[in-house]
Amino acid sequence: xxxxxxxxxxxxxxxxxxxxxxxxxxxxxxxxxxxxxxxxxxxxxxxxxxxxxxxxxxxxxxxxxxxxxxxxxxxxxxxxxxxxxxxxxxxxxxxxxxxxxxxxxxxxxxxxxxxxxxxxxxxxxxxxxxxxxxxxxxxxxxxxxxxxxxxxxxxxxxxxxxxxxxxxxxxxxxxxxxxxxxxxxxxxxxxxxxxxxxxxxxxxxxxxxxxxxxxxxxxxxxxxxxxxxxxxxxxxxxxxxxxxxxxxxxxxxxxxxxxxxxxxxxxxxxxxxxxxxxxxxxxxxxxxxxxxxxxxxxxxxxxxxxxxxxxxxxxxxxxxxxxxxxxxxxxxxxxxxxxxxxxxxxxxxxxxxxxxxxxxxxxxxxxxxxxxxxxxxxxxxxxxxxxxxxxxxxxxxxxxxxxxxxxxxxxxxxxxxxx
Amino acid sequence: xxxxxxxxxxxxxxxxxxxxxxxxxxxxxxxxxxxxxxxxxxxxxxxxxxxxxxxxxxxxxxxxxxxxxxxxxxxxxxxxxxxxxxxxxxxxxxxxxxxxxxxxxxxxxxxxxxxxxxxxxxxxxxxxxxxxxxxxxxxxxxxxxxxxxxxxxxxxxxxxxxxxxxxxxxxxxxxxxxxxxxxxxxxxxxxxxxxxxxxxxxxxxxxxxxxxxxxxxxxxxxxxxxxxxxxxxxxxxxxxxxxxxxxxxxxxxxxxxxxxxxxxxxxxxxxxxxxxxxxxxxxxxxxxxxxxxxxxxxxxxxxxxxxxxxxxxxxxxxxxxxxxxxxxxxxxxxxxxxxxxxxxxxxxxxxxxxxxxxxxxxxxxxxxxxxxxxxxxxxxxxxxxxxxxxxxxxxxxxxxxxxxxxxxxxxxxxxxxxx
Numbered sequence: 001x002x003x004x005x006x007x008x009x010x011x012x013x014x015x016x017x018x019x020x021x022x023x024x025x026x027x028x029x030x031x032x033x034x035x036x037x038x039x040x041x042x043x044x045x046x047x048x049x050x051x052x053x054x055x056x057x058x059x060x061x062x063x064x065x066x067x068x069x070x071x072x073x074x075x076x077x078x079x080x081x082x083x084x085x086x087x088x089x090x091x092x093x094x095x096x097x098x099x100x101x102x103x104x105x106x107x108x109x110x111x112x113x114x115x116x117x118x119x120x121x122x123x124x125x126x127x128x129x130x131x132x133x134x135x136x137x138x139x140x141x142x143x144x145x146x147x148x149x150x151x152x153x154x155x156x157x158x159x160x161x162x163x164x165x166x167x168x169x170x171x172x173x174x175x176x177x178x179x180x181x182x183x184x185x186x187x188x189x190x191x192x193x194x195x196x197x198x199x200x201x202x203x204x205x206x207x208x209x210x211x212x213x214x215x216x217x218x219x220x221x222x223x224x225x226x227x228x229x230x231x232x233x234x235x236x237x238x239x240x241x242x243x244x245x246x247x248x249x250x251x252x253x254x255x256x257x258x259x260x261x262x263x264x265x266x267x268x269x270x271x272x273x274x275x276x277x278x279x280x281x282x283x284x285x286x287x288x289x290x291x292x293x294x295x296x297x298x299x300x301x302x303x304x305x306x307x308x309x310x311x312x313x314x315x316x317x318x319x320x321x322x323x324x325x326x327x328x329x330x331x332x333x334x335x336x337x338x339x340x341x342x343x344x345x346x347x348x349x350x351x352x353x354x355x356x357x358x359x360x361x362x363x364x365x366x367x368x369x370x371x372x373x374x375x376x377x378x379x380x381x382x383x384x385x386x387x388x389x390x391x392x393x394x395x396x397x398x399x400x401x402x403x404x405x406x407x408x409x410x411x412x413x414x415x416x417x418x419x
Numbered sequence: 420x421x422x423x424x425x426x427x428x429x430x431x432x433x434x435x436x437x438x439x440x441x442x443x444x445x446x447x448x449x450x451x452x453x454x455x456x457x458x459x460x461x462x463x464x465x466x467x468x469x470x471x472x473x474x475x476x477x478x479x480x481x482x483x484x485x486x487x488x489x490x491x492x493x494x495x496x497x498x499x500x501x502x503x504x505x506x507x508x509x510x511x512x513x514x515x516x517x518x519x520x521x522x523x524x525x526x527x528x529x530x531x532x533x534x535x536x537x538x539x540x541x542x543x544x545x546x547x548x549x550x551x552x553x554x555x556x557x558x559x560x561x562x563x564x565x566x567x568x569x570x571x572x573x574x575x576x577x578x579x580x581x582x583x584x585x586x587x588x589x590x591x592x593x594x595x596x597x598x599x600x601x602x603x604x605x606x607x608x609x610x611x612x613x614x615x616x617x618x619x620x621x622x623x624x625x626x627x628x629x630x631x632x633x634x635x636x637x638x639x640x641x642x643x644x645x646x647x648x649x650x651x652x653x654x655x656x657x658x659x660x661x662x663x664x665x666x667x668x669x670x671x672x673x674x675x676x677x678x679x680x681x682x683x684x685x686x687x688x689x690x691x692x693x694x695x696x697x698x699x700x701x702x703x704x705x706x707x708x709x710x711x712x713x714x715x716x717x718x719x720x721x722x723x724x725x726x727x728x729x730x731x732x733x734x735x736x737x738x739x740x741x742x743x744x745x746x747x748x749x750x751x752x753x754x755x756x757x758x759x760x761x762x763x764x765x766x767x768x769x770x771x772x773x774x775x776x777x778x779x780x781x782x783x784x785x786x787x788x789x790x791x792x793x794x795x796x797x798x799x800x801x802x803x804x805x806x807x808x809x810x811x812x813x814x815x816x817x818x819x820x821x822x823x824x825x826x827x828x829x830x831x832x833x834x835x836x837x838x
Contacts, residue, residue, distance in 0.1 A: 019756065023779065102801065108790060110800065117812050118782070196634065200812050215615065219634050221641070221813045242835030249837035337438065359830045360442065363537070371527060371833030380838065381529065381829075382521065393536050393619050393826035394640045395814040407812035410800075411778045414790025416661030418668035419799065 003183035007191040010146055010179045011198040014119045017174035018144035022116045024173070026093040032173055033136055037085035039167040040132070043159070044078050050159035051128070058152045070127050071153055081132045088136050091384045094403050095142045111411045116142030118200035120405065121192045123148050123214060125206035128156040134203075135164055135178045137387050141405040144177040146199065148189055150206075193218035205388055223395060223404070225388030228258035228343035229315050230373045233265040233332040233358070235349035240272040242370050243348040244279055250346070250372040252283050256317045258389060259344050259376040263312065264323045265332045266293065273325075274300065280321065290324040312339045329354050333361055340364055342391045344373035365391060365398035422602035426610040429565055429598045430617040433538045436595035437563035441535045443592070445512040451592055452555055456504035458586040459551070459579070463497050469578035470547070477571050489546050490572055500551045507555050510803045513822045514561045530830045535561030537619035539824065540611045542567050542633060544625035547575040553622075554583055554597045556806050560824040563596040565618065567608055569625075612637035624807055627734075642814060642823070644807030647677035647762035648734050649792045652684040652751040652777070654768035659691040661789055662767040663698055669765070669791040671702050675736045677808060678763050678795040682731065683742045684751045685712065692744075693719065699740065709743040731758045748773050752780055759783055761810045763792035784810060784817035 001009075021029075040047065051073040058068055100112040120138050122145055124130045131147055138145035149157040158180050165175035181188050193202050196219050203223045204214035215222055232250055234243050250261035264280075266273050274297055281287060281303045288307040289297075297304065304323075311322040312335075326332045336345055346368035347358040355369040366376040376399060378386020383401030390396045396404035420428075443451075459466065470492040477487055516533040523529075539557050541564055543549045550566055557564035568576040577599050584594035600607050612621050615638050622642045623633035634641055651669055653662050669680035683699075685692050693716055700706060700722045707726040708716075716723065723742075730741040731754075745751045755764055765787035766777040774788040785795040795818060797805020802820030809815045815823035 019780075019782075022782070104801070108794065115782070215638050221811060223813070239835070245835060245837050253838060355832075359832075363438070363441070363534070364828065366829045366831060369830075369832045371831055371836040372838055374838040375527065375831060375833075375836070376829075382523070392640060394642070397826050398829050407816050409783065410785045410795075410817050411788075412785055412790055412794060413774075413778075413788045414794075416658070416664060417790040417794070418664050419672060419791055419793040 003185045003188045004191050006183045007181060007188050008195065008198070010181065011119065011192065011195050013176040014144040014146050014179055015198050017176035018116070018119050020174050021139070021144055021177045022095075022118075022142045024142065026095070028173070029093065029140055029142070030089040032139060032168060032171055033085045033089040035167040035171055036132075036136065036164050037082040039163045040078055040082050040085075040160070043163045043166070044075065047078060047156070047159045047163065048073060048075075050155040053155045054153055063152065071156070073128060073156060077129065081129055084133065085136050088140055088385055091140070091402065093140070094406050099408050106417065108412065108414045108417045112408050113411060114403070114406045115409050117405055117407050118143060119198060120145045121148075121195075121199045121202040121220065122146070123189055123192070123202065123204045123206070123210065125150045125210060128153045128160060130205065131157045131160045131180075132164075134387070135161070137385055137402065137405060139177060140385075141402050143405055146179050146181060146192060148181040148192065151184060154184065189214075190217050193220055196220055203388065221395075223388070223390055223400070224392045225400075226258055226343065226391045227315050227341045228260070228376075228389075228391070229263065229313060229339060229341045230259060230261050230344045231263040231265055231336050231340065231346070232261045232373065233326075233329075233336070233345075233347045234267060234270055234276070235329065235347060235351060235354055236267040236269045237350040237354075238267070238270055238272075238348040239350055240275065243272065244276050246346070246348055246370070246372050247276060248279060248283055250374055251280065251285055251321050252319065253372075253374055255319050258315070259373050260317070261346075261373050262314070262316055262321065263339070264321050265335060266323060266325045267332075268292070268296070268325050268327055273297065277303065277323065284319050286320040288320065288322045292325040293323050296325060315341070329357065333358070336362055343389065344368065344376040346371065346373050365389065422604045422607045423610050425602045426600060426607050427614065427617070429600060430538065430611065430614050432595040433563040433565050433598055434617050436593035437535070437538050439593050440558070440563055440596045441514075441537075441561045443561065445514070447592070448512065448559055448561065449508040451558060451587060451590055452504045452508040454586040454590055455551075455555065455583050456501040458582045458589075459497055459501050459504075462578070462582045462585070463494065466497060466575070466578045466582065467492060467494075469574040472574045473572055482571065490575070492547060492575060496548065500548055503552065504555050507559055507804055510559070510821065512559070513825055518827055525836065527831065527833045527836045531827050532830060533822070533825045534828050536824055536826050537562060538617060539564045540567075540614075540618045540621040540639065541565070542608055542611070542621065542623045542625070542629065544569045544629060547572045547579060549624065550576045550579045550599075551583075553806070554580070556804055556821065556824060558596060559804075560821050562824055565598045565600060565611060567600040567611065570603060573603065608633070609636050612639055615639055622807065640814075642807070642809055642819070643811045644819075645677055645762065645810045646734050646760045647679070647795075647808075647810075648682065648732060648758060648760045649678060649680050649763045650682045650684055650755050650759065650765070651680045651792070652745075652748075652755070652764075652766045653686060653689055653695070654748065654766060654770060654773055655686040655688045656769040656773075657686070657689055657691075657767040658769055659694065662691065663695050665765070665767055665789070665791045666695060667698060667702055669793055670699065670704055670740050671738065672791075672793055674738050677734070678792050679736070680765075680792055681733070681735055681740065682758070683740050684754060685742060685744045686751075687711070687715070687744050687746055692716065696722065696742065703738050705739045707739065707741045711744040712742050715744060734760070748776065752777070755781055762808065763787065763795040765790065765792050784808065
């Protein structure tokens, strides 16, 4: 069997399972999630043994320590996965929810209800926990899913998928609803992304290269999650007791995530710039500054590297921030318009008029006033579960909760109505 | 300038205009729509002269009469366009609408509000009225739009676009918000569909070839509108006084549109099949029947052609219907699952249990009980304006009203909140 045949066969099986899965009750779906949690705990030794194989291969291939850490499962991580499944089971089920309903004067009645998307194709890198998280959210929302993680995590991911399937089988539910691509060629991903009619949406999660490849190849609709070149604009009237903690938090609390701040725009007349920059440096942040910033702060010359053009568009995901001094709100807005990735942007100011202008004009999934960009997260938003943060404008924007994996349909009931 | 440069330049100009257009008030946008209506009436003779050029060229190139009819504008059609602009101006503005709002226990407050998508790329065929309809709906929802119609309607479309731009200019609004692609190579469309970052969504409207080409080429998200291979299932218990008018209406009232019925599934024990088939034939409908149907109705042999495999997947858009006799609801559901394009499907039955099963199991944008599929239409749904009927599951499904051209963003206000 060619890899194309094998991918098509798996997608077809997923589609058939999706039809059945879409009609399950909330109780059946939650029971499945709880059973999967139990199965993961029971299969822990098998799963960790598979993970050891992946780790050994990756170590042999000289992957860096940070990579191995992301790849590693252990007792605690398996426990965490099981707990997250229990939490997901406890969340409300969006499927069947009535989104709208109305009746025409002639008696024709309309209901718009929430339904599953169908079959999700999920392409991701490194962390094996995504295998469980993605499958669980898909099942909770009545969808089937075809998974494809990175090759380095293959044994682990297949072992996790096998546990899911074992759990579904034991409940007499269609195990084909969760599948891991068996073809391991890179081209198998391209095939998956062009199976319109079988796959309803493709979700790539990983670095910019992966996402760009999928966007270029896919003829199936793609939900783009992602890159966050997030800006903080500290206005002339910013309260330093708010601004300094916000900037430090947004940059340093977890620099490797997409909602971390990457750029700092300082109003040229804000009196506390020196203090802020000194505190950032003290927190271990490398500062890359524009010429005006360096000119205004000769006393900080030893802390301020020169920013290059490339800095303004770079998502460092590290303890680095680029700093630009701007003349006013307009210059800040212009800079953000030019360099924003549409993820999260913030203004820190005591001027409510300027705050309102910023909130209105900035085109991003989340726009903040006097708060850290780090709040752009499904958990912080209160969504209970999160499936990534969408930086595109169609379907879902910002943190994607359970409803992002749903569609709707109209049910129209008449009594012989004709047009 | 190459066609690529020219397309990029127009898209860039549209994006800049979109930023300004997004911030206009409802009153400014409605004034623009009314001004465009007035301008169309003032420029009628220029527009009709341009249309005459297109008609003459198309006639020279031996286009069929039906094609010329679709291409033709006249005084009445210009009046209709102006009226539709006035009606659109009177509709509520979805932009700025609060979709959700909540506050956390720590005081951090969240608002999700409706915003424009940005820049729409619209690729369409034949009817020049789409130029006005699409531009007007885009402007009403705060978006910019780059238009590309068929080459046969080029003079007409450019003349209509010039009238729009003239109207915007006279109100001192950014006329670049509506553009017609000047590069007329086919490749210009491919370029438009790959301008991620400049174009936010591509909407193709036309035949299956156009739509497939765009889906294959585009790296920008596509809203697929479309093909309707709509089924009517007449159950054993169907009331003939409802079933016969519904089938006749769904097939014959306007056969060339996507919500017209294309397939008829008859329960083998429904007692009124002969009467229905005879009435369909009397209404001028060509009947293509499965072997069982022909076997059950030897007396109708002269009316029943043999259906081929291809019939079950063909959207005729004509006075033709394929008829299959099925054993029960399950067989009907299976047939629909296999052949549905996800547009509109209907059951006609007095059995509420079967109706509920059908409404739950069928995966389509609109699912009907005892009503004609012809109601799948923005106007019939009460949306006021319609931008096509989506047959995909993400972003918008079914008739797309004004909100289908919007996205949302989260505005988050704190008081120094950090995570």
